[in-house]
Amino acid sequence: MTTTLITGGNRGLGYEVARRLVDAGHAVWIGARDASSGQEAADRLGAHSVSLDVTDDASVGAAAAMIRAQAGHLDVLINNAGILGEVAAPEDMTADQLREVYETNVFGLVRVTRAFLPLLRQGTDPSVINVTSGMGSFTLTHDPARVESQYTLAAYGSSKSAVTMLTTQYAKTVPDVRFNAVDPGQTATAFTGHVGQSVTEGAEAAVRIATLGPAAPTGTVTDRFGILPW
Template identity: 45%
Template sequence: MSADITGAPGTALVTGANKGIGRAVTRRLAQLGRRVYLGARDEQRGLTAERELRGEGLDVHFVHLDVTDESSVSRAAKRIEREVGHLDALVNNAGIGGPPLPPSRTPLDEVRRTYETNVFGVIAVTNAMLPLLRRSPAGRIVNMSSVLGSLAHAAALEDPTGVFPPGVFPVLLDYNTSKAALNAVTVTYANELRDTPILVNAVSPGFVATDINGHQGTLTPEEGARIPVLLATLGPDGPTAAFVGEDSTPTGQRLSW
């Protein structure tokens, strides 16, 4: 197992890691020598992904974790504490989106459901894992956001990632506003933790072909995992409270909040 900047073997937790971008992030972090806890809400799907990645010789451990269920979150934290005692990286990847309806026709329950996962779930997992991250000399928190959560880009009707033409910006009430809230959550934690080594950042992984968009994305999950992995393995001089998007440049592009 390779070492992180502290010389200690690194440990990471990725939520929603049984498929899509989360599984690709898990694979890449494990390829870099991390012991990675593969969080999944469904045991069978989690075990299947664990088996697949272990078959590649990777140090991956399924942990049952439904981000909307606080008892499951707390059990996952206790298990990681018992087994490794600390966490070097938390990737809050689990996310959902409701049906693509205009805001005026979006049922409030859909908005609540999306927020439970994309916002409140992230807060629950972050608070449960922070004691473990504080024990790392270089804790990193990566929140999987989206350019659709950028208020600045939405108001200007411009998509800096080039997926949508100028003048077009999707109006997904539950998804966009949940990611905007997640962006605010990211900056708020980053500011609380500024006097610690913990760096907290948000990422827009690009338009990635996964189940969440019916595989319409143009990037592979491995390509979408690149910036999240970069932020999960930042050195001590890395940014905090940054919103970084995939743009094929080595460090990605800084997005406006």
């Protein structure tokens, strides 16, 4: 059975990905900063839960130790946890506002990936899926036909540019683990103010990569329609 960890899997897009992967036969671990919320989500889905704050080294280390003790390995890691942060015009944005977003979206991804790589290397066809965004795409944010061009989200967008670049760098240098980035697109969850496509559509790209097994590529950046321009 494929063992999968989803950070921020207790609500929104992460929850839908978890639901779909449970249905696909994965043993899903829902990582949540709020342990009670994570347990409630896991109970509803027939999944496992683990307390996991991606901004805290001790929390991430304890989560890795728990999954090692109970599962012995990890096959798929989905770095889904992310925040929008305080929205400010670029000229007014402070370093602290930027740092808050990067702490979760970028540094948290690195912290979790580093902690779980040993467990992934004990798994079968190990795969890391990083949730990025078209808001980090130079091409899409300059295309007036795309919704991404309608928003100015300097902290969030630049953090997702970093997520995409980190994904390609991991893919180039860690050949025994597959690394891919997926863009859900604007999806109607609390994160977007319930604007956008259905959560089922938003989950599609992550679910597709997570269920490819040995056929999964590495170093790709896709949404549910295909390759994402950068």
